[in-house]
Amino acid sequence: MSQSRWVPWRQLSQVVMLSLSIAASAHAASIIVYNAQHEQVMNLLAKDFEQQTGIGVKIRNGKGSALAAQLVTEGANTPADVYFTESSPELILLEEKGLLTKVDPATLAVIPARFNSPMGDWVGVTARESVLAYNTGKIQASQLPPSLFDLAKPEWKGKIGIAPSDADFLPLVSAVLALKGQDQTLQWLKGLKTNAQIFDDDEGVVATVNRGGMVTGVINDYYWARLHAELGDKATRSALYHYGNGDVGSLVNVSGAAIMKSAHNTDGAQQFLKYLVSERRR
Known part of the structure; x- marks a missing residue:
């Protein structure tokens, strides 16, 4: 009797664990971008990136200065993985606050060094x-x-x-x-x-x-x-x-993009920055 009651609970536990695993995988397969670029352009880029990589892109649009200030306020608790902006001063601010992680060297190498962060914390896009x-x-x-x-x-x-x-x-x-x-x-x-x-x-x-x-x-x-x-x-x-x-x-x-040090999906964010400087995006 005890065994017949135990089996369903064990199966239920397995189902719960599987569901949590699927949810975690879904989270890992998406990135959140704080976007200060033109919304129409960003929507086209996100759609193409999703089709090419299978990584979902959730966009939060706003003015560059306002989004940068929000990122400073949120600090390590920000949901953002990527910050994409029209103006480099905002990227420099986040860099000075220690909120950014290093961009893959291969991505940085695509763009002339004078248009990138000297510290490798953000990459110039246009x-x-x-x-x-x-x-x-x-x-x-x-x-x-x-x-x-x-x-x-x-x-x-x-x-x-x-x-x-x-x-x-x-x-x-x-x-x-x-x-x-x-x-x-x-x-x-x-x-x-x-x-x-x-x-x-x-x-x-x-x-x-x-x-x-x-x-x-x-x-x-x-x-x-x-x-x-x-x-x-x-x-x-x-x-x-x-x-x-x-x-x-x-x-x-220079407009550019950076990855937050507290990003939930650093790999996906690195892929997004790689896409932004690719021939396909241009």
Whole structure:
């Protein structure tokens, strides 16, 4: 009698253990990405990665600075495996806080070393140059300023568009701060605020410049290239101006990805970073 009662309980125990094992395997077969890249792009990347590897991707979208601050607050308790962002200053912050683990050397080797973390804690995925988009019907390239700092001068009032709340603007300000110091940076920003029309994002800046609503605007080159691809040559009435002589206005901003030191699926996260720098992703 006791044996006949014991067998079902033993079987039940085996079923429970098997269920827990399956649940653990399912968890190991997915990663959580805190994403500060464009949501549409990230969704396409995640879908393709899942098809290629069988590793599920759960995405939490947000602004880069907000997600980085959240990761600092969560610390070792974060559910995130990967942080993927448009701007390197946020990656540097997490690196300084000791929250990142090393990226596989083979993944780092795909990207020129100058675009990666010197410590190997994050990998650069794309590089975008800060430029001026200008309307070719309103101004000639020869009339554009030789330096980004000139945009704060009175003669440019009402002629420029900027998107200070866009994630791409902060690295530019950080570069000016490192080069000129706080006082000169504040003076430049005040002049820029006086002269500029404010937009929500770089897409708004370049679209307005292209249709002639603004003479010129500070953007990353990616946004003009995307608009040009959408409109074609005939409907594109703008062009890009690249600052010369090493001017800070031609800053190259690196977007990148990192793996959290407390990641629940480090292997899956490493595979995701490997995918991000692969020829297939590009």
